[in-house]
Amino acid sequence: MLPADYLAALQRHGIAEAGGRALPAWNAEAALAMMDDHHIATGVLSLSTPGTHLGDPAEARDLTVRLNDAHAELVKDRPDRFGMFASVPLPDVDAGLDAIAHADDDLHADGVVLLANHQGTYLGESAFDPVMAELDRRNLVVFVHPAALPAPPVEGIPPFAADFLLDTTRAAYLLVRNGVVRRHPNLRIVLSHAGGFVPYAAHRMATGMALEAGRDMADVVEDFRTFYYDTALSGSPSALPTLLAFAKPDHILFGSDWPFAPATVVTYFTDGLDEYLAQHEGPQPTSPAINRDNAAKLFPRLQ
Template identity: 85%
Template sequence: MSIPHATPGRIDVHQHLLPPDFLAALRRHGIAEAGGRALPSWSPESAVAMMDEHRIATGVLSLSTPGTHLGDPVEARELTARLNDAHAELVKDRPDRFGMFASVPLPDVDAALDAIAHADDELHADGVVLLANHRGTYLGEPAFDPVMAELDRRNLVVFIHPAELPAAPVEGIPPFAADFLLDTSRAAYLLVRNGVVARHPDLRMILSHAGGLVPYAAHRMATGMALDVGRDIGDVLEDFRRFYYDTALSGSPSALPSLLAFARPDHILYGSDWPFAPDNVVTYFTDGLDEYLTHTASLPSIHSAIDRDNAAALFPRLDR
């Protein structure tokens, strides 16, 4: 069991949903796993039970890889709209327990812009989920500039989740275990290198899984950009620090020191990665986060910030 706290429950920014229509669409395309993990079972009731076990007040739900574009652009538009509408109804029924990162059918940019408008104007989504790469095109590449500009204009929070690398997998290495970290890091690198972060300094983007490799390798990445495109190392590091970072699968005594040393204290958010991370894995990393923050000198003061306060600042609706 996690260490108890007197503060209000956590806000979990990295929690997934797998509604029946999504699973049916994946089955039609012969998809039975995501990131090398078999698709888990999910229901609102099981989500609430998990959250109660881990002192999570609210889970901001998102679809994981492969997202809603499964190859057919017409199907992708229809599937995105149907799933976002159903997601919004779930939040409407339980606004205290669930939040919404709306899906978009990238790499179809026009369809994505329409989905963003619908999610914001009509569904009042808490934000949008984007994959680090959409069918081989990475966030940060110029093709997606209109999407990033629109998300900035609408002041929507962006949750960036890894997908499978646009390359053949290596036998014996499930993508979720290693490739996902690289995928997130590639997207973050390109978002900084190609000036997306600099052009949109107020765009709030969350990197999954403690940013992949970013906190550990940010200085190396910054020197790479200095040699490649002549950017100032300090400016590059500040751009990387503008990202938010969740703790999903990262509450360990090896990952947390890099994350806490690099990220801004108010830019670290709790994440569970349930149900792709099963209950015992959520317990392992949540307990690891609690124990590290509780027993490391100077860190208990930011425990409530990571658990809830930082996310509440991003999502004021969830703090009511």
């Protein structure tokens, strides 16, 4: 979601694009129209990169509260159509813990959204241990969206095309390498865009961890399989075989990436997902599981 209050805050900071794409128009009515066109009953919404911490900690706290409160009102008005991943103003850990408590205790959010890295600090690094412990304690669903890499962009390669995939993969790697997913078994982490490179490279990454720390490769691979994966921009005949072969059958969720992905792109990848599943019936996850049932288990309110 890109509410007007958020766009105004980005404009004040001179931010006119995210991931190499111009900030698109958004409102609830347009979201519902897109959902109706694609037969989507409910969308669990979130703010994307660059998140709510735009440099000033006090501003970030205030902006997060205002946006999360407005998001909760949207869900209150249409609880059948909208869900809520609350924003968290990391890298300010204390403010992040306050936002998580407010989102859970007062707003009854369906989960939270975190960026793969917050101003250069990645999920999985020790600085965010208190946040991950609190999310585990509260048993909240965590949606991870990539952000700008903490490195200069390469001319001619828009960040959304390749850097975002690496950013997600880096976060997943550190969450596994540093034992975060092992220490916090209640964490249910959804990686966007089919997990970046994770399904394709998990065994290679596990080899590196085995050589580095003497860990059992099978255990490392299993840690990568604890993640949930959405299908945003990934309903293609090359991405889906790897995702379906690697992820647990009940850990794959439909995703659209709208409005950064325009409606025509949502249609392309949604049709690709439906066509692939229809042509490859068998032990892999079914359309009902990916399109609804797996998400219903994560979000009991929406069942």
